[in-house]
Amino acid sequence: xxxxxxxxxFNVCKAFGGVQALxxxxxxxxxxxxFGIIGxxxxxxxxLINCITGFVKMNSGKVLYKGKEISNRAPNQIAxxxxxxxxxxxxxxxxxPAYKNLVIPLFSPRARRMGGWRGGGKLGDRETVSIDxxxxxxxxxDSFVPYKLASSLPTGYLKRLELARxxxxxxxxxxxxxxxxxxxxxxxxxxxPLIEKLQMDGIxxxxxxxxxRELFRVASRVMVLNFGQKLTEGIPEEVMQDERVKEAYLGxxxxxxxx
Amino acid sequence: MxxxxxxxxxxxERIDRGIKxxxxxxxxxxxxxxxxxxxLPRLILIVGLLLLPFLMPSLYxxxxxxxxxxxxxxxxxxxxxxxxxxxxSLGGAFFIxxxxxxxxxxxxxxxxxxxxxxxxxxxxxxxxxxxxLLPALPLRGVYFAIVTLMYPLAxxxxxxxxxxxxxxxxxxxxxxxPNRWIEQYxxxxxxxxxxxxxxxxxxxxIGLVFRGVKDNDQAVRASGLSITLYKAIGVFIASGLxxxxxxxxSHTYMWSGISQFALDFSxxxxxxxxxxxxxxxxxxxxxxxxxxxxxxxxxxxxxxxIVIYAVILMVFIMFRSExxxxxxxxxxxxxxxxxxx
Numbered sequence: 001x002x003x004x005x006x007x008x009x010f011n012v013c014k015a016f017g018g019v020q021a022l023x024x025x026x027x028x029x030x031x032x033x034x035f036g037i038i039g040x041x042x043x044x045x046x047x048l049i050n051c052i053t054g055f056v057k058m059n060s061g062k063v064l065y066k067g068k069e070i071s072n073r074a075p076n077q078i079a080x081x082x083x084x085x086x087x088x089x090x091x092x093x094x095x096x097p098a099y100k101n102l103v104i105p106l107f108s109p110r111a112r113r114m115g116g117w118r119g120g121g122k123l124g125d126r127e128t129v130s131i132d133x134x135x136x137x138x139x140x141x142d143s144f145v146p147y148k149l150a151s152s153l154p155t156g157y158l159k160r161l162e163l164a165r166x167x168x169x170x171x172x173x174x175x176x177x178x179x180x181x182x183x184x185x186x187x188x189x190x191x192x193p194l195i196e197k198l199q200m201d202g203i204x205x206x207x208x209x210x211x212x213r214e215l216f217r218v219a220s221r222v223m224v225l226n227f228g229q230k231l232t233e234g235i236p237e238e239v240m241q242d243e244r245v246k247e248a249y250l251g252x253x254x255x256x257x258x259x
Numbered sequence: 260m261x262x263x264x265x266x267x268x269x270x271x272e273r274i275d276r277g278i279k280x281x282x283x284x285x286x287x288x289x290x291x292x293x294x295x296x297x298x299l300p301r302l303i304l305i306v307g308l309l310l311l312p313f314l315m316p317s318l319y320x321x322x323x324x325x326x327x328x329x330x331x332x333x334x335x336x337x338x339x340x341x342x343x344x345x346x347x348s349l350g351g352a353f354f355i356x357x358x359x360x361x362x363x364x365x366x367x368x369x370x371x372x373x374x375x376x377x378x379x380x381x382x383x384x385x386x387x388x389x390x391x392l393l394p395a396l397p398l399r400g401v402y403f404a405i406v407t408l409m410y411p412l413a414x415x416x417x418x419x420x421x422x423x424x425x426x427x428x429x430x431x432x433x434x435x436x437p438n439r440w441i442e443q444y445x446x447x448x449x450x451x452x453x454x455x456x457x458x459x460x461x462x463x464x465i466g467l468v469f470r471g472v473k474d475n476d477q478a479v480r481a482s483g484l485s486i487t488l489y490k491a492i493g494v495f496i497a498s499g500l501x502x503x504x505x506x507x508x509s510h511t512y513m514w515s516g517i518s519q520f521a522l523d524f525s526x527x528x529x530x531x532x533x534x535x536x537x538x539x540x541x542x543x544x545x546x547x548x549x550x551x552x553x554x555x556x557x558x559x560x561x562x563x564x565i566v567i568y569a570v571i572l573m574v575f576i577m578f579r580s581e582x583x584x585x586x587x588x589x590x591x592x593x594x595x596x597x598x599x600x
Contacts, residue, residue, distance in 0.1 A: 055477070055481075074480075074485070076479075076483050076484055079483035080483040084481065084483075091475045091478040092478070093470065093474040093475055093478065094475075095474055096471070096474070103464050104467055104468050104478075104479060104482050105483065106464075107464050109483065111483070126464055169483055
């Protein structure tokens with residue numbers, strides 16, 4: 001386990017005032033795995049991602065990435081190591097066209113060090129590279145969509161833009177905060193193959209998700225959080241049979257209806 | 260279209276002119292018409308600026324042009340920080356004061372000529388201002404503005420209370436420029452380079468990072484870039500422009516004193532940016548060339564000057580709050596027509 005684990009989280013605790021958002025959460029993710037994090041609203045899923053990526057300072061606990069401690073480092077340092085994240089509420093640069101949005105992550109030290117998107121060498125023209133990435137993530141190259149202002153793009157494209165920002169950093173790990181939420185069924189249907197493709201490219205994915213059916217198609221293991229504590233962890237089918245999960249997460253014994 | 264239609268039934272449609280779209284990439288310029296479309300506005304501005312000393316040859320108006328130039332540097336810095344980096348700075352007086360005193364000290368105690376003191380004061384002033392503002396960089400909006408406003412007030416009182424750097428008398432006998440033509444063309448060339456340099460900068464990749472910091476700083480952090488670093492670079496550029504103005508001011512008046520920390524240097528650039536049109540960079544320049552001479556013309560009215568000045572500003576903000584250049588650019592690049600809803 002220890003050799004292949006790319007991200008290990010030990011006993012993360014975080015309290016906002018009197019609210020214990022996270023209490024002794026531990027898990028570990030293998031390289032190339034798709035790991036799901038589920039749980040009811042307010043169970044601390046987003047806080048967990050914020051703690052791992054440095055956006056929120058944790059009270060105690062430890063995060064190891066490739067065996068090196070990254071707990072409580074600055075978010076930009078963590079991103080530069082290859083642990084990137086998307087935001088649940090999309091954070092594009094609204095005043096810039098979609099393809100210019102990607103110039104900013106491509107300007108980062110990591111992207112400059114890693115060179116071009118395909119092949120090595122110097123990065124070259126960032127705008128060309130960003131159009132390539134956008135095409136990969138589902139923006140039609142020959143249409144005008146990549147050139148439109150981010151403020152005029154619909155939710156589906158903005159979610160893709162969030163993923164594209166991570167890809168521009170050539171990440172090892174992407175923490176996805178609800179990439180499926182707010183999308184129509186057909187948009188989700190076109191996102192799932194994208195996630196599968198990222199996994200095939202060797203990127204480790206940690207996904208917070210409420211769309212269980214789609215999550216279970218891609219995730220090999222899931223962890224359930226409730227009131228900031230870890231309930232259980234395992235393969236999706238087993239986890240959903242767990243009585244505590246049924247009770248806490250779905251509030252009924254009909255958990256299997258959701259799968 | 261139809262005058263009897265009310266605003267509920269019709270709206271104004273704005274479409275980019277074909278020539279604007281064609282000239283967007285420089286490689287697309289293929290006819291004299293398009294070249295003229297691109298070059299003419301810039302040429303009018305540059306030639307107009309360079310002709311100013313000839314059009315206004317009196318010593319009095321020469322001095323006004325110098326002052327306008329200093330305000331232009333501050334307004335460019337303010338517009339850059341506010342609309343491209345997302346920091347609202349009231350630090351104009353701070354930058355001018357630091358640059359002014361630095362140039363005066365370098366000139367008086369080391370005996371360096373203006374050709375050396377001005378660049379040195381620009382760089383060292385920018386470094387001093389950036390270091391002093393570093394603790395305030397995580398702040399945003401009005402909180403950052405308060406800190407930048409606090410520094411000039413505090414520094415002026417410190418100089419007064421401790422009676423250092425000449426105390427209330429200031430530093431007298433700073434070297435002047437060899438002649439008034441050098442004085443005039445130095446500041447005019449500086450503002451032309453500052454304007455076109457900044458315009459180039461904000462469209463480079465690093466300029467996009469600055470705009471990203473303004474739009475969405477958390478996304479910039481998630482992109483692996485330190486927002487503090489890029490805010491510091493932004494403040495360095497703006498305070499460098501301000502310090503340059505301050506150094507020039509000291510050599511123009513052959514004096515450096517507490518009044519260089521006057522709040523005029525903080526407030527007038529903001530008014531000029533509002534009138535000229537924020538986010539255009541050339542707008543604040545025009546705003547300064549309107550506001551500062553206007554206040555000179557109004558001297559005939561004595562103390563009523565400020566009242567008239569205030570009314571003009573107020574009317575402008577109420578009825579043309581977008582600013583002259585935003586309006587002018589829209590008219591130049593787009594045509595409008597009424598369409599039925």
